[in-house]
Amino acid sequence: MRLLLVEDDPQLQQQLAQHLQSSGFSVDVADDGKTGLFQACEYPYDAAIVDVGLPYIDGITLIQTLRKQQINFPILVLTARDHWQDRVAGLDAGADDYLAKPFVTEELLARLNALIRRSVGQASPVINNGPLSINTKSQQVSVNGNVVSLSSSEYRLIEYMLMHLGEVNSKSQLTEHIYNEDFDLDSNVIEVFIRRLRKKLDPDNGYGFIETLRGQGYRLVNLNKDSNG
Template identity: 70%
Template structure:
């Protein structure tokens, strides 16, 4: 999942970026509202974390501008503890949730995870599709209730597929949502990870979980319960 973090405090920005990267998110960073708004409109994100007190363009204005452009990714707004008006203003501007500073890293992770799940219609942290199960909280993947050991990049890929079951996803779409803006979009690395996932999830090639749609991309097929 690819995130946009707009935070001007250097220490908090670095801490959040490190935490989210460790949690297998790809993170793009902006230190002011103008740059954050530019990135929000130029790239595809699965969610954004936006501080209210930003230089050049405040966070509330950034959120309003994002929503005015019909960009619908979930937004978690960061506010000061004693500024309850910022919470109200953020939600009215189009934010989906708020977090007051200081906060525990675990709470940020839980709220962000919930926002992303709900944005694609998954209320539970556990997503099941036939023999395949993914726990977004523990970041574990199971086939027939057996844990499958995946690399960070492999997990990112299958997680995105599980949030978009039965959709044909192009290599460009997968790359944009899994890697940050510095990644080489012309790379064939997605093909490599698809092959690895197929080998790990379906070594006997009996389930045929991930389909190739020539010239279009890949589809994680839906299993009817």
């Protein structure tokens, strides 16, 4: 999942970015509201973390502007602990949740993951597709109860596809949501990871989890429909 972090405190920004990256997220950062607005309009994000007190464009105005432009990814707003007005203003502006500083990074991760899940209609951290199961909290993937070992990039790819079950995803779309803005979008890395996932998740091709649509991209087949009759 690809995140936008808009935070002007260099130390906090660096700490958060490192923690989020170590938790499997691809993170783009912005030091002020003006840069954050540009990036949010330019790149496809799965969620954003926005501080209220930003230079040039404050966090509340940034969120309001994004919502007016129909940019609807989940937003977690960061506020000062003693400024309850900022929390109310952030939610009224269109933020989906808030976290007061100082905070524990584990809580930030839990809230962020919950926002992303809810944005695609998933309430539980465990997401199933037939015999395929992903625990987004522990980042554990299993098939028929057997844990499958994946690299961090392979996990990010299958997690995104499962979050968008049944949807066709182009190679560029997958790359944009899994890697940050500096990644080479012309790379064939997605093809390599799709091949590895097929081999690891379904070596005998008994389930046909991942479907290739020539000229369009890839789709994770919805096997829940079959199991539900």
